[in-house]
Amino acid sequence: MADNVLTAERPVHAVPLEEKVGQLFVAGFDGVEPTDDIEQLVSSHHLGGIIYFSRNIESPSQVASLSERLQTIAREAGEPPLLIATDQEGGVVSRFDWGAQLPSQMALGATQDPTRLRSAGETVGEELASLGISMNFAPVLDVNNNPENPVIGVRSFGDDPEAxxxxxxxxxxxxxxxxxxACGKHFPGHGDTETDSHRSLPVIPHDKDRLEAVEFVPFRRxxxxxxxxxxxxxxxxxAITGDDTLPATLSKEVLTGLLREEFEFDGLLVSDCLEMNAIAETVGTAEGAVxxxxxxxxxxxxxxxxxxxxxxxxxxxxxxESGEIPEARVDSAFERVREYKHRQFTEEREKPQTWTETVEQSREVxxxxxxxxATVVRDRDDTLPFDTSAPIHLVGFTGDAQSDAEDDRYDPNDFRTSLARNETKVYHHEVTDTHGYEHPFDGGExxxxxxxxxxxxxxQARVVREIADAATRLAVVSVRDPYDLAAVPDASTYVTGxxxxxxxxDALADVVVGKAGGDGTLPVTIPGVE
Known part of the structure; x- marks a missing residue:
């Protein structure tokens, strides 16, 4: 384009259609350098934004350079600055792990401290800004009231809509x-499903009154x-669309009727990825975009x-061009995107700190x-804390990511390293076959x-029961989600992180040895457990 839509502020009717449409798209790519394909999308298809995944991340300096390189590509092509986005929720969905990796949102929910969370958000935001990232697809506003949910779980703050x-x-x-x-997700709510929309189309059958009382509450707030x-x-x-095959992303009743008109939301409305199977394997990605x-x-x-x-x-x-989408609808979306870009890239604001200036604060937060x-849900026999002068046996299990949304970079068995920080002798028993595992304990360990x-x-529950029967000093620690207590309801000492x-x-290890109290408040109800 001959001039930058942010500085020239051309009337929307004077902007060519292909430029307006391109600005409505955010795309991802493979690798830690811009690909030929992504450069072409920016220069010839007027791409509006980029999303980073773990595949694009190597080091802080590399990400900062990548962001600058992408903006240079846009600038040299005469395009507006790119919105550069990522999913830095914390916990299992954290694209960056050098500093701004908060615990999961459910762990944050256990703190019950909105003042601290605002401060934490600012710290994470400063680190993202230092890397050239202008948009974070977080927080998750879903109410996780279904323990069987395969994709949200600990990504949610809990099961209390107001909280x-x-x-x-x-x-x-x-x-x-x-x-x-900040981009809250996933409207109107993904918390009460037993299906992952990355893989197929979930259906929430609740009536409008129930949706108003639960799912809609965090979004309204x-x-x-x-x-x-x-x-x-x-x-x-x-209950909103009258159609159990229509995803909310594609529903005018949901997005315009409910969100824009009834809820009076006037911010940016972003689709989840249109290559997820709930779209790609039904209407298709291109038709889904339309x-x-x-x-x-x-x-x-x-x-x-x-x-x-x-x-x-x-x-x-x-x-x-065919009239299938009114151009006025594209104009409205384009003007909203242009307004946010104007705010991000032309309004006076302090220069972001460098990453090295932000990282220590992020890590400390x-x-x-x-x-x-970290939460001690129960300790009926005062089992905790363990004696660090005696050996601690850690029995752990292998685990894989539960959802395609997750970053599978960490191993739950790293808990042994955290325990060993306390100058404690740790014997690690990694169980790969729960049915064949026979514990070696004879009591007192x-x-x-x-x-x-x-x-x-x-x-896993069988292993817990058999070790408990050996009269050992036993603490069950969930390193995935708090709902494990439903599988081991008789555990006398249960801790979750x-x-x-x-x-x-590290925090869970500190709880086990008495360096931390485990005073978090369980933010969900465990089925079948008081």
Whole structure:
């Protein structure tokens, strides 16, 4: 384009259609350097933004250089600056792990401290800004009231709608105070499903009254508190749409009727990735882009395939030219994107700190919140703390990521390293076959069993019961999610950390040996357990 839409402020009717459409797309790519495909999308398809995944991340200096290189590509092509986004939720969804890796949102929910969360959000936002990242697809505003949920779980603050809204709004406010756009997700709510929308289309059958009382509450709070952006979910809500095959992302009743008109949300509305199976394997990615924009999305994500990215942009242009999408709908979305870019890139704001200036504060915030969130759910026999002058036996299990959204960079068995920090002799028993495992204990030993998603792995519960029968001094520590207690309801000592980020494993180890109190408050109800 001959001039920059941010500085020239051309009337929207004077901006060519292909430029307006391209600005509505955010795309991802493979590798730690810009690919030819992504450069072409920016220069010839007027791409509006980039999303980073772990595959793009190597080091802080590399990410900062990558961001600058991408902005240079846009600038040299005469394009507006790019929105550069990522998913830095904390816990199992953390694209960066050098500093700004908070514990999971459920661990933050266990702190019950919105003031601290706002401060934490600001710290994370400052670190992201130092790397050239202007948008964070967080916080998660889903109410996780279904223990069988395979994709949200500890990514949620908990199962209390009011608490989720208060804590989510606090975290979002912190991001925004650092100049990073916060994007709450996944509207209208992904918390009460037993299906992962990365893999198929979930359906939430609840009536409107139930949705108002639970799912909508955090989103209304976030809107009232001024959140910048919201992300849609690929879930069917037949109580709103009358159709159990229509994802919310593609529904005008959900996005325009409910969110824009009833909730009066005027921020950016972003689709979840249109290459997830709930879209890609039903209507298809390109058709999904058409329907999402027509329904009310301002920005659509196509995170992986260059062919699908180009096809989707070109299909939307064709749909506007044919009258399938009114050009006024594209104009509205384009103007909203341009408004946010103007705010991000032309308004006077302090220069971001360098990464080295932000990282220590980020790490300290993560450590503090992990210690405050770690929760001793019960300790009926005063088993804790363990004696560090005697050996501690750690029985651990192998575990894999539960959802395609997760970053599978850590091993729950790293708990042994955290325990050994305390100058304690740690004997590690890694169990790969729960059915064949025979414990070696004969009574009197100090044993930690670190469960991992035990509700779906009944062999772990068998191991716990048999070790308990050996009259050992036993503490069960969940390193994945708190719902493991339902699998071992008779455990007399049960501790949970809501995830296994390094800071959280260190905090759990400190609880076991008495260096931390484990005073977090369980933010969810465990089924069948008082």
């Amino acid at each position: 989720v809204g208060e804590l989510g709004s606090a975290l979002a406010s912190g991001f925004q105070s650092a100049g990073v756009i 976030a809107i009232d508190d001024g959140i910048d952006a919201l992300m849609t979910t690929h879930i069917a809500f037949p 329907q999402a924009i027509a329904a009310g999305c301002d920005v659509v994500l196509v995170s992986h395939s260059p062919e699908r990215q180009r096809e989707a942009i070109e299909r939307v242009i064709d749909a506007v 993560a450590r503090q919140l992990a210690r405050e969130g 100090q044993v930690v069993v670190a469960t991992y998603h035990a509700r779906s792995n009944p062999g 809501y995830g296994y980020s390094p800071a959280m494993l």
